[in-house]
Amino acid sequence: MPGGFGWHNPWPLELGGGETLDERTYEALKRAVGEGGYAKNEDGIEGLWRAVRTEALACFHSMAERAILQAFPNVATDHIPVYEELFRITPRGGAPDEERRIAIAAAYTRRIASDHPSLLVAMQSLDPRFLLPDIPRATSVVVELGKAFEPLTGGPFFGGGRTSTAFPNYASEYIIPVVLDLTATPEPTAVEQIVVVNAKRFLNEVLSSWITYEFSFGGSAGFILDLSELDATGLTPS
Numbered sequence: 001m002p003g004g005f006g007w008h009n010p011w012p013l014e015l016g017g018g019e020t021l022d023e024r025t026y027e028a029l030k031r032a033v034g035e036g037g038y039a040k041n042e043d044g045i046e047g048l049w050r051a052v053r054t055e056a057l058a059c060f061h062s063m064a065e066r067a068i069l070q071a072f073p074n075v076a077t078d079h080i081p082v083y084e085e086l087f088r089i090t091p092r093g094g095a096p097d098e099e100r101r102i103a104i105a106a107a108y109t110r111r112i113a114s115d116h117p118s119l120l121v122a123m124q125s126l127d128p129r130f131l132l133p134d135i136p137r138a139t140s141v142v143v144e145l146g147k148a149f150e151p152l153t154g155g156p157f158f159g160g161g162r163t164s165t166a167f168p169n170y171a172s173e174y175i176i177p178v179v180l181d182l183t184a185t186p187e188p189t190a191v192e193q194i195v196v197v198n199a200k201r202f203l204n205e206v207l208s209s210w211i212t213y214e215f216s217f218g219g220s221a222g223f224i225l226d227l228s229e230l231d232a233t234g235l236t237p238s
Contacts, residue, residue, distance in 0.1 A: 021061060026054040074105040083108065088201075114206050123178070126202065127195045131179040141172040176203070176213040188217055 019027075029050050030038050039046040070079040080097060083104035084090070091100045112122055116132060123130040150163045180196060182188060188196070196215055203213050 022054055022058045025058045025061070026050060029054060029057075073108045074101055076101060076104070080104065112206050114208065114211075119176070119206070122202065122206070123199060126199055127180065127192075129181040130199065131181055133177050133179060135172065135177065137173070141170065143169065143171055174211050176207070176211060178203075178213050178215050180215065180217050182217040 038050075041047065042050075066077070069075045069077070070082075073080075073083050076083060077097065080100050084100065087104060087107040089100075089103055089107060091103070112118060116134065120130075120132045123132065148165050148169065178199065180188070180192065180199075182192070200213075200215070207213070
């Protein structure tokens, strides 16, 4: 008998085909009391009582399958919030489960390399104005000479009571310069600020723990002035 509509068929998950688990359970409860031992009118109080027991038993019977399904984000139900916490996804208010499943499944299966070409493609998919300047090694900082930690015997060190440098093994090759080219409109708008926030979130997920980044809005020309107010836009020779 093909699956019908109604309380005994949780369609569209079980639409068509053979009897549903609810239907099989309901028929088993009817047969358990013997032929003629149940009311012929299944729409009455006895039929409703049996229907309630059927739904409870069918739900209990499907618990193992339901638990297994939570291991797969594309079909998860109870563990949707677990995946969202894992991937730091905040769903919109009132978002249906399917929309949330699509988001966590995409995060679960995303594979993005952290090499320069792959990063550039990924960043420009967020906004085509993103640039990742490739700084030549000849003009980069490879290492800072000096001691990273105070001598074991104590003695003068960096001053200020510190026992180690704030920048051990500093090298600019571990810093990725990121430019959002706003040459036409140097001041970023509120929308562009959101783009930068999303880009930072992406880089925090993709980059290795010893790699950091610096953002600027000056286009491809100019250079960064560290902790100056010009740092946001860069300095050009004009």
